[in-house]
Amino acid sequence: MELYLQFGYGMMGLCRHFIERWKGGTVILSPRDLTGEQIQRLGKEIIERGGRTLVDPQFYDPRSTHYRLIDHDYWPGDFNTNMLSERSAVVDLLRRLLRLNEDACADRFIVPGLYCNHVNDLWLIIQDTLIAESARVVTDRPRIATVCLSGEVLRLEDQIEIIINAAEKWDVSGVYIVPEHPRNQYLVEDPVWVGNLLILCSGLKLQEKEVIVGYSNHQMLCMATARVDAIASGTWLNVRSFTTDKFHEVEPGEISRRAIWYYCPQAFSEYKVPFLDMAYRFGILELLRPEASLGSNYADILFSGVQPTSTDYSESKSFRHYLQCLHEQSLLVSRRTYRETFDVYHSMLNDAESLLKNLRQHGVYGQDRDFGKIVDVNRSALAALDHARGFVLERVW
Secondary structure (H helix, E strand, O other), X not given: OEEEEEOOOOOXXXXXXXXXXXXXXXXXXXXXXXXXHHHHHHHHHHHHOOOEEEEOOOOOOOOOOOOOOXXXXXXXXXXOHHHHHOHHHHXXXXXXXXXXXXXXXXXXXXXXXXXXXXXXXXXXXXXXXXXXXXXXXXXXXXXXXXXEEOOOHHHOHHHHHHHHHHHOOOOOOEEEEEEEOHHHOOOOOOHHHHHHHHHHHHHHHOOOOEXXXXXXXXXXXXXXXXXOOEEEEOOOHHHOOEOHHHHOOOOOXXXXXXXXXXXXXXXXXXXXXXXXXXXXXXXXXXXXXXXXXXXXXXXXXXXXXXXXXXXXXXXXXXXXXXXXXHHHHHXXXXXXXXXXXXXXXXXXXXXXXXXXXXXXHOOOOOHHHOOHHHHHHHHHHHHHHHHHHHHHHHHOO
């Protein structure tokens, strides 16, 4: 499983840096955060550095009001639902998007899709229309359908099955899953939501489709057990978990500066730097140091022998450390067979649980980014996947 970079506010330099460092990789470009000229320029720079690009149309809500998003020429000026039943309007939308993809040097085309808060006939018809017309407009590159689902839809098994059955008829090479986190949770505490997402992704993989899960964080490393091709993540929380709110805010990119976090990959948890001072006080700071094999030197200063809060560990270093570790963990968890991948991820959960217990005994807490309450959530979700798909995945991997 790969890690794609989900573009967000202020990520241009970071994308250039990692595509060069990783000697490849994919950036999902964001019209909400980039003008057309910036998409064209950054797309070329990514290709020149050996990377690949995709363009997320971000057409989840055609009534979005974000000033930069609606300024793109593919965005409908006066949207009404009937427009999506008019072939000429759909074709015009797709042609304009294709030009943006060409400017971005994207070698695959993400077909726009609407946010779904209930899988009904209207949503399915719109999906079918957009996909069918995209086959006529986009003939020179693979096409990827967007499936953007509300947190509630992902709790309902029958809704998931309807999508899987419908997708069998979609003339696309892949699916871009955009899952809304319930109740705006960063780390999702609902095992049914996680389990159904695994079942959805595995069902699409069994149809031999490429599957990308967008707006992800480290909790989504479990997607490797469904043989997902890539998860996509970025810097700020609004590119690590999905909400439609970000497409309506006037200036959401100009995010107020918050606490700086350190990601401990072996604990699947993030910590504010003052809590690392507690680990330093108790002489256990080394337990939080990442394995050298993850290749992150961005947080080395925290382990230099002085109190962590006295160092110049910065927001930029925090973001780069997080994405470097997540990139390597995404590769590490993916194995040759379903059972091996399943067992490796289970082992990682067990190790994280043991470490978290030790850290808490010494006053080191991750607060709302502590993975302690998520370990059992993901274990439960894995059990749901194994029950629903394990037999098949062991034979078709």
